[in-house]
Amino acid sequence: MSIRAVWILAIRIGDDNAREDEGTRTLFSKVYPTVERRVKATEHDSYVQLADNASFVNSLVNKLGLQTTGKQFIETRDGCKHIDQKPVFEVDTVYGKVWPVLVIQQAR
Numbered sequence: 360m361s362i363r364a365v366w367i368l369a370i371r372i373g374d375d376n377a378r379e380d381e382g383t384r385t386l387f388s389k390v391y392p393t394v395e396r397r398v399k400a401t402e403h404d405s406y407v408q409l410a411d412n413a414s415f416v417n418s419l420v421n422k423l424g425l426q427t428t429g430k431q432f433i434e435t436r437d438g439c440k441h442i443d444q445k446p447v448f449e450v451d452t453v454y455g456k457v458w459p460v461l462v463i464q465q466a467r
Contacts, residue, residue, distance in 0.1 A: 363398060364390040364409055368416060370425055383420050388412050407455040418452050419460065 367387040390409060399406045409415060421433075449458040 361394045361397070362391065363394050366416065370420065383416055385412055385416055407457055409457065410452040410454055414453055418450050422448055422450050423462065
């Protein structure tokens, strides 16, 4: 399996005093165009385009339940029938579901 893209994020969790735009910052992002072309050629109809950085990061933060504001119960993410298989996630984007998304957390 090839890596389609890499994002390194700084996510502020639990800081109610932070402005909404301070909650998550993209420190680094890189999409590998040659891998994208190969995936598109091999997946044909099941190919899911990667969303732009802001959309993808928002979808990922939502999937992980790490929003700094507007915390709400979402059945598909928080329900009893949902089984997390960390560190691999399936992220819903405007173009469809992106899987696998590998999330690695660094402790402070």
